[in-house]
Amino acid sequence: MSDTKRTYETTILVKAADARADLEGTLAAIRQIYEAEGASFLELAKWDERALAYPIKGESSACYFIGYFEAPPTSLEKIERRAVLGTTILRQLMVARPGPELEKIKVQRAKAAAAAAALAAQPVIPEM
Numbered sequence: 001m002s003d004t005k006r007t008y009e010t011t012i013l014v015k016a017a018d019a020r021a022d023l024e025g026t027l028a029a030i031r032q033i034y035e036a037e038g039a040s041f042l043e044l045a046k047w048d049e050r051a052l053a054y055p056i057k058g059e060s061s062a063c064y065f066i067g068y069f070e071a072p073p074t075s076l077e078k079i080e081r082r083a084v085l086g087t088t089i090l091r092q093l094m095v096a097r098p099g100p101e102l103e104k105i106k107v108q109r110a111k112a113a114a115a116a117a118a119l120a121a122q123p124v125i126p127e128m
Contacts, residue, residue: 003072007042009097009105012065013056013090016049019063029088030065037078039071042102056090068102 012030019026023046031041044067051061071079076094083089097105 003074005040005070005072007068007070007097007099007102008076008094009102010065010067010069010092010094011047012067012092013052013062014065014088015059015090016061016063018088019046019049026063026088027065029086030067033082033086033088034069034071034079036082037071037075039069039075039079042068042070044069059090062090068097 014026014030027044027046030044034041044065047064047066049061049063052059056062079094080092083092
């Protein structure tokens with residue numbers, strides 16, 4: 001199997017209390033898990049904190065992180081193993097995202113942010 005790096009998208013759930021208490025430390029711990037297996041993040045950011053539909057490892061809420069990274073395909077199983085054995089990540093999902101798809105996602109996100117900013121800038125008309 002080739003060790004050529006590919007681009008992936010990941011959604012990561014961590015304990016909400018841990019992320020609230022030390023966001024930078026949580027980001028560093030996530031990076032360490034991935035980078036120890038040869039991955040390099042293109043982007044990693046906190047998305048949202050939400051209640052879970054069912055408890056995961058005794059947690060009823062989680063902080064979601066979205067990231068894009070490059071890694072050899074052979075490292076995904078090792079990253080998953082580190083996540084399962086560690087205490088930082090509750091759950092994660094990794095999906096292959098070829099470069100052109102990642103660029104489309106970034107463009108869509110920029111358009112959505114611009115639309116939200118334009119909407120927020122509109123004056124509120126009071127109801128009579």
